[in-house]
Amino acid sequence: MDFSLPEELVGFRDLTRAFAAEQVAPHARKWDAEKWIPDELFSRAGQIGLMGVTTPEAYGGSGQGLLAMTVVVEELARWCGATALAIAAHNGLACGHINIAGNEAQKQKYLSKLSTGEWIGSWCLSEPHCGSDAAAMTTRAEKTSAGWVINGQKFWVTNGKRAQVFVVLAKTKPEPGSRTISAILVERGTKGMEIGEPEDKMGMRGSDTVPVSFEHCEVPSANLCGELHNGYVDALKVLDRGRVSIGALSVGLARGCLEEAVRYAAERKSFGVSLHEHQAIQFKLADMETQIEAARLLVRQAACTHDSGRPDKELSSIAKLFASEMASRVGWDAIQIFGGAGYTKDVCVERLTRDNKLCEIGEGSSEVQRMLIARAQFARRQAAVA
Amino acid sequence: MKDDSATPVEATASFGYGLDEDHQVLRDSIREFARNVVAPGAIERDIKGEFPREVVQQLGEMGYQGICVPEEHGGAGMDALASAIVVEELSYADAAVGVINSVQNSLVIDPVMRFASEEQKKAWLPKMASGQWLNAFSLSEAGSGSDAGAMKCRAELKGGEWVINGTKLWVTNGAEADVYLLFVRTENAERRNASCLLVPRQTPGLTVGKHEDKLGIRASSTVELIFENAQVSNTNLIGKRGEGLKIALVAIDGGRLGIAAQALGIAQACLDKAASYALQRKQFGKLLAEFQAIQWKVADMAVRIAASRALLYKGCWLKDKAKHSLHIPAMAKVFAAETASLCANHAIQVFGGMGYCREAEVERYLRDAKITEIYEGTSEMQRMTIGKSLVENPGRIVATEV
Numbered sequence: 001m002d003f004s005l006p007e008e009l010v011g012f013r014d015l016t017r018a019f020a021a022e023q024v025a026p027h028a029r030k031w032d033a034e035k036w037i038p039d040e041l042f043s044r045a046g047q048i049g050l051m052g053v054t055t056p057e058a059y060g061g062s063g064q065g066l067l068a069m070t071v072v073v074e075e076l077a078r079w080c081g082a083t084a085l086a087i088a089a090h091n092g093l094a095c096g097h098i099n100i101a102g103n104e105a106q107k108q109k110y111l112s113k114l115s116t117g118e119w120i121g122s123w124c125l126s127e128p129h130c131g132s133d134a135a136a137m138t139t140r141a142e143k144t145s146a147g148w149v150i151n152g153q154k155f156w157v158t159n160g161k162r163a164q165v166f167v168v169l170a171k172t173k174p175e176p177g178s179r180t181i182s183a184i185l186v187e188r189g190t191k192g193m194e195i196g197e198p199e200d201k202m203g204m205r206g207s208d209t210v211p212v213s214f215e216h217c218e219v220p221s222a223n224l225c226g227e228l229h230n231g232y233v234d235a236l237k238v239l240d241r242g243r244v245s246i247g248a249l250s251v252g253l254a255r256g257c258l259e260e261a262v263r264y265a266a267e268r269k270s271f272g273v274s275l276h277e278h279q280a281i282q283f284k285l286a287d288m289e290t291q292i293e294a295a296r297l298l299v300r301q302a303a304c305t306h307d308s309g310r311p312d313k314e315l316s317s318i319a320k321l322f323a324s325e326m327a328s329r330v331g332w333d334a335i336q337i338f339g340g341a342g343y344t345k346d347v348c349v350e351r352l353t354r355d356n357k358l359c360e361i362g363e364g365s366s367e368v369q370r371m372l373i374a375r376a377q378f379a380r381r382q383a384a385v386a
Numbered sequence: 387m388k389d390d391s392a393t394p395v396e397a398t399a400s401f402g403y404g405l406d407e408d409h410q411v412l413r414d415s416i417r418e419f420a421r422n423v424v425a426p427g428a429i430e431r432d433i434k435g436e437f438p439r440e441v442v443q444q445l446g447e448m449g450y451q452g453i454c455v456p457e458e459h460g461g462a463g464m465d466a467l468a469s470a471i472v473v474e475e476l477s478y479a480d481a482a483v484g485v486i487n488s489v490q491n492s493l494v495i496d497p498v499m500r501f502a503s504e505e506q507k508k509a510w511l512p513k514m515a516s517g518q519w520l521n522a523f524s525l526s527e528a529g530s531g532s533d534a535g536a537m538k539c540r541a542e543l544k545g546g547e548w549v550i551n552g553t554k555l556w557v558t559n560g561a562e563a564d565v566y567l568l569f570v571r572t573e574n575a576e577r578r579n580a581s582c583l584l585v586p587r588q589t590p591g592l593t594v595g596k597h598e599d600k601l602g603i604r605a606s607s608t609v610e611l612i613f614e615n616a617q618v619s620n621t622n623l624i625g626k627r628g629e630g631l632k633i634a635l636v637a638i639d640g641g642r643l644g645i646a647a648q649a650l651g652i653a654q655a656c657l658d659k660a661a662s663y664a665l666q667r668k669q670f671g672k673l674l675a676e677f678q679a680i681q682w683k684v685a686d687m688a689v690r691i692a693a694s695r696a697l698l699y700k701g702c703w704l705k706d707k708a709k710h711s712l713h714i715p716a717m718a719k720v721f722a723a724e725t726a727s728l729c730a731n732h733a734i735q736v737f738g739g740m741g742y743c744r745e746a747e748v749e750r751y752l753r754d755a756k757i758t759e760i761y762e763g764t765s766e767m768q769r770m771t772i773g774k775s776l777v778e779n780p781g782r783i784v785a786t787e788v
Contacts, residue, residue, distance in 0.1 A: 001404060001467065003700045017784075255783060262780045282773030283766075289776055289783070290697075290717040297696035318692045321685070374681035377688050381661050 003297070009071055012064070015048055016075040020083075028080035031206030032351050035198060037083060039120075039162060045087060046117025050076075053091050055099060059107050060115035065307035066241055070248035070299050077252025078259070079348075081355025082206030084252060088245045089158040089207075090114070093238055094121025097167045097183060101226025101234040106185065110165055122163035124154035124212055125235060131156070132368045134169070135177075135232060139214065141170035141184055147221045148184050150192070150214040156362075160195055160210035164188045168214070169231050183231035185223040192217030203354030240313050241306055242363045243320040247299040250320075250327035250359045251292060253352045257327075257334035258288045260349050264338055281337055288330045295323035314376040321369035324359035331356055405471075412468055416450065416475040425479035431605035432750050435597075437562050438483055438605055445476075445483075446517010451490050455499065460512035466640075467702040470647040477651030481754035482605035484651055488644030489558050490514070493762075494521035494567045497637040501582070501625040510565075510584065522563035524554045524585075524611055525634050531556075532767050534569070534634060537580060539613065541570040546620050548572075548583055550613040553595070558761075560609035561594055563587060567637075568611075573628045580630035584622045591616030602753030641762040642715040643705065646698045649722035649758040653694065656729035656751050657687040660736040663746075674736065683732040690729065694722035713772045713782075719758075720768035726755035 005013070023044055031037045045051055053069050055061025062068070069091060077084035095114050098106060098121075113119035130136040139152025150170055160166070166186045173180035186193055196211035226234045262285060265276035275281045298319040305312035331353030335342035342349050360366050405413065424441055431438055445451050453469050455461020462468075469491050477484030495514050498507065513519040530536040539552025550570055557566070564587050572581040585592065595610030625633050661684050664674035674680045697718035704711045730752035734741035741748045759765045776782070 001406065001699060001703055003703050259780070259783055262777065262783065266777060266780070276773070276777040279770070282777070283769045285776055286769040286772035289713070289772060290721055293714070293717055294693035294697050294721060297700060298693055301696060315692065318689050322689050322693055370682050370685035371678070373685035373688050377657070377661050377684050378665060378675050381658070381665060384662065
């Protein structure tokens with residue numbers, strides 16, 4: 001049992017923390033208003049290894065595990081959920097899928113560009129009519145003599161506006177079932193692919209979310225990423241890991257809210273004393289910190305099960321569910337502590353709280369997580385009961 | 387792990403609460419004892435308010451009553467994590483047995499190990515560790531619970547003997563204990579006015595008063611102690627005169643982990659009972675487990691339990707590393723206690739009418755869970771501890787190495 005962060009991660013964390021304070025914090029409000037994070041931010045992030053956190057060093061990455069990913073994501077999210085989401089999706093979903101399933105040539109070609117931030121990656125799973133039940137997708141890829149022809153529409157594609165490479169999940173067998181889907185790499189500018197306008201979102205506004213449609217979009221055979229018909233299986237592995245990152249994102253957002261609220265509760269006076277002298281406020285702060293601590297422990301613990309090669313999927317769901325719902329509670333409490341000021345955009349807590357709502361929805365909604373957790377709990381006991 | 391209460395606590399990860407082999411072996415053996423020996427009598431002991439004498443005697447014989455006592459003093463020489471595991475597993479079967487063990491270890495043995503002289507330790511610890519002595523901790527009074535500094539019970543030093551007068555309340559294990567770790571006012575000063583004495587049960591002038599008739603943990607006794615010119619030797623003074631309250635606070639700090647472990651054990655029992663029942667009971671032609679309404683309760687219980695365990699184990703880890711933390715044990719206690727109550731309520735709801743009856747045991751879990759929100763620092767006291775220390779040291783939010 002060990003609850004200390006390995007020394008090299010403390011260094012990596014401090015580097016990310018400084019980057020977030022200097023490069024992200026001053027601009028986060030503007031990015032939220034303008035619905036766009038400038039591309040330069042990602043090349044700068046690439047310079048310190050944030051664009052290939054879990055990508056092996058052989059392909060220009062930092063060669064770290066999921067634990068490192070949670071540390072990076074928390075530090076970025078403390079100031080800006082959108083930045084953390086864009087970088088987490090790039091690392092975890094796009095690079096993550098290629099890392100898990102891609103062949104040597106694909107890794108050489110794509111990961112080396114993605115690791116530096118020269119290229120941004122996107123991952124296309126959801127569709128207009130299927131989010132949580134992704135296996136019900138209708139986008140299909142048909143084999144021709146020249147390669148693959150993709151038809152269909154993808155929705156909620158994070159980073160789609162700026163990405164150069166897309167990992168597209170598509171049906172390669174018409175019948176239902178989980179082994180009927182494959183992952184295919186599509187480069188930006190491929191004929192037949194159209195990238196739509198970004199959604200106007202409640203939060204995470206600096207991170208672009210676009211629809212991507214494919215109409216007779218043809219790519220070479222070599223672009224199949226992973227085994228044929230095994231794409232959904234790989235996608236689930238990607239999602240299991242992604243959940244842990246989303247949990248870390250919520251921890252970072254909640255931490256931002258707590259840091260701001262603690263500062264304000266010391267400065268602001270009411271009835272002649274600092275806000276934090278009132279038990280009503282002190283108890284809120286205590287509950288906020290307790291929940292953040294517990295969430296961080298779950299997130300890091302879950303990450304380590306992946307790093308040890310024995311991923312605990314249930315714990316990943318538990319971490320994501322607890323952290324994302326925790327951060328909403330903490331966010332609303334922080335707004336309450338700020339009172340009227342917290343309701344304005346001069347204070348970042350309303351933005352961080354808006355950002356967090358996505359964490360209760362994306363990469364498996366809270367409802368999906370509860371379903372998975374309950375299923376695991378029942379499965380474990382089934383034998384004892386039978 | 388394939389048994390019905392499998393929890394993801396194997397040592398698979400470099401970070402977090404994976405148990406090493408020693409602790410896994412300990413958990414398995416105390417679990418077996420708790421489920422086979424402790425659990426069967428729990429309903430009856432609860433109804434009768436009957437102290438589990440035989441169980442406690444066996445716990446002593448097996449070394450669980452002095453789990454952290456060094457081997458040189460006759461104990462098992464294990465750590466805070468081991469102690470928490472024992473309390474969790476015992477509380478899973480019967481929370482009253484859990485608190486009897488927790489008081490023995492964290493409220494009495496722990497402060498004795500820290501503050502008693504070598505001579506005192508040599509004389510007392512082997513008896514405590516073997517279970518020959520059952521320990522109790524006596525701090526609260528009618529007018530001072532959370533606010534321990536306001537105590538009225540006094541002791542005066544006369545010719546090498548402390549003469550004690552006054553009344554103490556809510557003494558857990560009090561009716562059966564062989565020794566009491568007593569906190570009494572010895573000085574007139576406003577602060578640093580209490581001292582800590584080890585008082586044997588047989589001391590003339592000491593009588594056990596009213597037995598409380600409690601909502602839960604009914605198999606553990608909670609009594610009043612009346613001191614009328616009770617005398618103990620000055621050699622029973624632990625630590626320095628006037629510094630008793632410091633000892634009490636350190637004991638309670640450690641005790642928080644014990645109560646968090648007790649709450650966790652109750653919560654885990656609620657989840658196991660509810661989930662197993664949901665796999666057997668049918669309504670509308672379907673198993674309860676197939677309804678999302680029930681799945682949601684099971685998931686929410688599992689999540690809160692995992693979070694409680696993480697906080698508790700981190701608290702134990704800090705204690706074992708001798709890294710002082712006021713707030714992590716407080717977090718573990720308040721979070722686990724409220725988790726136990728939530729889980730007990732959920733479990734009763736899953737059982738429906740059956741859960742409202744004693745036989746299903748889940749109603750006892752709810753009654754037992756309530757005390758974890760109250761004793762050894764109420765939830766309000768824990769929040770004060772966390773909140774105050776946070777506003778005094780806001781920098782700790784970002785110091786997340788530990």
